[in-house]
Structures are given as structure tokens and as C-alpha cells.
Amino acid sequence: MTRKLVAGNWKMHGSRAANEPLLATIHQGRPYDCDVAVCAPFPYLAEVALAFAGSELRWGAQDCSSHEQGAYTGEVSAAMLAEFGCRYAIVGHSERRQYHGETDEAVAAKTAAALANGITPIVCVGETLAQREAGQTEEVVKRQLAAVIHVNGHCISEIVVAYEPVWAIGTGKTATPEQAQAVHAVLRAQLHHAASEHAAAIKILYGGSMNAANAAELLAQADIDGGLIGGASLKAPDFLQIISAAAR
């Protein structure tokens, strides 16, 4: 069985006063029998890195530029992140697709930039409620992942995939374990086609209102290899409970 990964996505939340006790509690609870990472806003990454220094806990960014360097005001390159020991970068989160117009091609290019700099991209895919209701879930997630495979096929075994149904993010509505597993199985088959024997080892996380109460059941599904956790990663007891559900 693959060692699970629980990654917190703080989104645009946090403050120096709130971060410190949260990070200290996560650090105190270790060692964990799963991989644990925190993806924080850029200004807080140094604080997370310092809090986790010398431990197996990892940290990541919530985005990275597809460009190496240059006149791209406001962007942060994967090379800059790598200089500080960044392990993960979330790419293609639905909030970036929705509010920043990120296309499948842009997400594929960001994935390539992360990989080129030794950062594991957490590639997010997921359908909207309208797409699910129109029976397009499979088609949408396959199209999103195919764009990433098209550009990064040679090193596709290095990515982490996160299935995040858009209708479940921040809404309190979670996909049922069966709904999530069905999509994860589709993604696994697609990865198998692209990476044959390596596909089983590629982590496919579920994200979308995962919390202390529903984590165990979701994480027990055959193709769910961990969680990408938004709201619940900001509350230490909830995040620790999800981690212990993943470590079972």
C-alpha cells in the first residue's frame, strides 16, 4: 500500500499569530505514519520551513509560475521556491482556474516548471456541479489530466494528482466515498495508460470538504492515497485527526 500524503492548503488564510501555534502543534504530533505537508501563502513559507526544519514534515507553495524568470510582476518561479527547500507546489487549483483563468495548458506548463526544479506538483483536477449534473465528470477530469500528461509524460510518475470536485470545495458538501473512488479509478486507469507499472505508486489525493469526521471513510478507498485539505487544515485538532486517519 502506498504511504499516504496529507497536505494542508491554507489558501489565503493565516497570520503570524495564528500560524505559530498551528505549526507547533503539527510539529509536536510527529512522527506520523504518513507524509504530511503544509502549503501556505508565499509570505509565510519561511515561517513554515523554520517550524518544520530538521523534521520529515514538508512544505509547499499554492502555485508557481510557468516561466523561469523575467518580467512577470507578482509571479514566483519554481526555481526560487526550490532554493529554499520547497517540496510541493499545488498547480491548477480550481480557484486559480476560476479566478485567474488558468487553462489546462497553463497548468501543464506550471507542472513542467515544478518538475524541472525538483518540486512535486500537486495537480488539481475536478468538475463543477453543472458538469457533474450533465454527466461530464469523467470527460472533464480526463481532459484536465491529459493536458498535463501530454506535456509531462516522460516524468508523469513524479506528480501527485488531487481530485477536487469543485462543488465540494469549501462548501461542506463532500463527495461520497463511492463517488470519489469512482473518479479516482478513472484517473488511475489514465495514469496506468501513461506510466504503466509506475501508475500504482502515483498518489491521487481527494480534496473537497474532507474533515475529521469523514476522512477515515474516504481514505479507506482503494485509490484514495491521501487528502488535500483546505478549511480543516487551519484547525490543528481537525488536521491531526485527518493525519491519524491517513496513518491507519
Ligand code: PEP
Ligand atoms: C482545497 O482548497 O483544496 C480544499 C479541498 O478546500 P476545503 O477542504 O476547504 O474544501
